[in-house]
Amino acid sequence: MLYVGIFLIIPTLVVVVAAFLDGANRPTLANVRELGESYIAKTFWNSFWVSALSAVIGAVFGALLAYVLATGNPHGTFRQAVTSACGVLAQFGGVTLAFAFIATVGPAGLITTWLIANAGVDPFGSSLFELRGLILVYSYFEIPLMVLVFLPALDGIRPQWREATESLGGTTWDYWRSVAVPILTPPFLGALLLLFANAFSAYATAAALITQGAPIAPLQIRTAFTSEVLLGRENIGKALAFGMILVVAVVMILNSLLQKRSSRWLR
Amino acid sequence: MSATIDTPGPALTAAGASLPSRPGLRARRRRNLQILRITVLVLLGAFFLVPLLSTFEFSIRGIGDAPRTFEAWGRIPSDATLRSAIIDSLLLAVLTSVVALALMVPTMIWVRLRLQSISRVVEFLCLLPLTIPAIVLVVGLVPVYAWVHYLAGTDSILTLFLAYVVLVLPYVYRALDTGLSAIDVRTLSEAARSLGASWFDVMVKVVVPNMASAVLNAALLCVAIVMGEFTIASLYNYVNLQVAIQQLGLSDASLSMAASLSALLFAFVLLLLLSFVGRRRDRRGKA
Numbered sequence: 001m002l003y004v005g006i007f008l009i010i011p012t013l014v015v016v017v018a019a020f021l022d023g024a025n026r027p028t029l030a031n032v033r034e035l036g037e038s039y040i041a042k043t044f045w046n047s048f049w050v051s052a053l054s055a056v057i058g059a060v061f062g063a064l065l066a067y068v069l070a071t072g073n074p075h076g077t078f079r080q081a082v083t084s085a086c087g088v089l090a091q092f093g094g095v096t097l098a099f100a101f102i103a104t105v106g107p108a109g110l111i112t113t114w115l116i117a118n119a120g121v122d123p124f125g126s127s128l129f130e131l132r133g134l135i136l137v138y139s140y141f142e143i144p145l146m147v148l149v150f151l152p153a154l155d156g157i158r159p160q161w162r163e164a165t166e167s168l169g170g171t172t173w174d175y176w177r178s179v180a181v182p183i184l185t186p187p188f189l190g191a192l193l194l195l196f197a198n199a200f201s202a203y204a205t206a207a208a209l210i211t212q213g214a215p216i217a218p219l220q221i222r223t224a225f226t227s228e229v230l231l232g233r234e235n236i237g238k239a240l241a242f243g244m245i246l247v248v249a250v251v252m253i254l255n256s257l258l259q260k261r262s263s264r265w266l267r
Numbered sequence: 268m269s270a271t272i273d274t275p276g277p278a279l280t281a282a283g284a285s286l287p288s289r290p291g292l293r294a295r296r297r298r299n300l301q302i303l304r305i306t307v308l309v310l311l312g313a314f315f316l317v318p319l320l321s322t323f324e325f326s327i328r329g330i331g332d333a334p335r336t337f338e339a340w341g342r343i344p345s346d347a348t349l350r351s352a353i354i355d356s357l358l359l360a361v362l363t364s365v366v367a368l369a370l371m372v373p374t375m376i377w378v379r380l381r382l383q384s385i386s387r388v389v390e391f392l393c394l395l396p397l398t399i400p401a402i403v404l405v406v407g408l409v410p411v412y413a414w415v416h417y418l419a420g421t422d423s424i425l426t427l428f429l430a431y432v433v434l435v436l437p438y439v440y441r442a443l444d445t446g447l448s449a450i451d452v453r454t455l456s457e458a459a460r461s462l463g464a465s466w467f468d469v470m471v472k473v474v475v476p477n478m479a480s481a482v483l484n485a486a487l488l489c490v491a492i493v494m495g496e497f498t499i500a501s502l503y504n505y506v507n508l509q510v511a512i513q514q515l516g517l518s519d520a521s522l523s524m525a526a527s528l529s530a531l532l533f534a535f536v537l538l539l540l541l542s543f544v545g546r547r548r549d550r551r552g553k554a
Contacts, residue, residue, distance in 0.1 A: 087538060143311065203400065204498050207501065208497070208516075
């Protein structure tokens with residue numbers, strides 16, 4: 001308990017409190033006001049849509065894959081293999097992931113060189129190192145995470161519900177529109193929020209890909225953390241971190257509200 | 268990912284045949300589903316496998332027009348920076364798992380036996396690190412680490428384990444929680460107590476051996492997470508395995524690709540081991 005206190009609660013408090021202090025430990029709102037500065041607001045906005053898009057892509061494809069698994073044999077080796085692989089890939093991030101994509105669609109990547117040699121075009125250019133690239137790379141761990149989070153919800157769908165729809169004369173379309181989709185919407189949105197928070201807080205992958213500049217919030221913290229300390233701006237990094245805590249906290253609160261709702265039908 | 272696709276078993280076919288009123292609909296639905304499954308699996312399978320294969324291809328690429336070679340893989344153990352980074356990361360992994368387990372096993376058993384009322388609080392605290400981004404922890408831990416380095420009199424890379432214990436907390440909590448739910452801790456400990464065992468004996472000789480696979484599970488997860496950690500180490504200017512690999516990427520691409528792929532394979536083997544441990548426990552649970 002004490003341990004958690006020292007290494008988890010104190011850092012969080014430090015961030016929250018110091019976000020409101022200036023260089024001489026006087027309370028100030030300047031740091032937080034700085035969050036409204038255009039260049040910082042831009043990084044948060046970038047972070048927001050990169051996370052949102054990769055969460056949507058991850059949620060859609062992850063849900064499809066989860067559906068494929070849920071309609072298959074629940075005890076088959078195939079399902080076991082895919083879920084274990086998802087367990088590994090959802091944790092897979094950082095340097096290894098960045099390198100894997102550099103080796104694939106980077107300037108000297110396998111697919112890039114093949115396309116240049118055989119089709120004479122270079123469709124990727126340096127897009128891997130821009131925000132578009134981040135969305136692609138983030139999908140690599142968002143899709144497996146979605147499978148892990150969403151599969152229990154799909155397993156909670158009873159075949160009896162479909163049979164009931166059919167015996168009442170409903171078609172496949174009726175079943176999806178009036179039964180499955182309404183039940184699955186809250187867990188789907190919850191998973192979407194989780195994926196968003198996951199992409200929003202990801203640092204290592206982006207840091208390994210983008211070494212120059214700081215287009216997203218976690219990288220902006222890196223800049224603030226590693227650069228020379230300017231007078232009166234010592235706590236900008238903490239204000240940025242505070243901003244990230246706020247975003248993640250809002251997402252998590254929404255998620256727990258959704259969870260309450262989805263537990264009505266799915267256990 | 269390229270494993271065989273389960274075809275709907277005979278049970279499904281029989282169910283379809285037992286509804287003679289709409290056999291065409293059933294068959295069509297099954298065929299559509301099969302097409303969807305194969306398309307999804309092929310597309311996603313390619314998305315997940317191609318980057319890994321490309322990494323491998325990159326690692327055996329010769330310089331210039333030189334032929335393919337495994338030379339970079341051979342250099343992994345001989346590169347000095349990489350070797351010391353691997354050793355440091357392994358030490359950190361061991362330290363982290365030992366400390367995290369020593370901290371969490373007694374706490375969780377104790378909470379389950381005596382302090383049911385605070386179990387929600389413990390759960391909340393243990394799962395909290397999942398929601399706080401690591402980069403935020405980095406910023407907040409600066410003053411804590413200033414004290415740690417002052418009190419310990421050293422700023423060795425091994426002090427990182429203090430932060431790593433927090434990172435692995437949620438995973439350790441979940442693994443141990445599953446293990447504890449599977450056994451009847453209360454009966455076990457009361458039996459042991461009435462036979463004269465001390466609380467220490469109850470934990471070490473009775474409860475822990477009964478949840479050995481959960482403890483092993485937690486330890487393997489710790490190792491996998493610590494070996495993959497990058498954020499905290501890199502921002503505090505420590506060279507752990509991932510930081511070393513990233514720095515190598517600037518100077519020796521083949522070697523860094525080989526090292527990063529072998530780090531991934533290592534994690535994969537660990538987690539594969541873990542799923543075997545889990546399966547054995549399942550079987551015992553069913554018997």
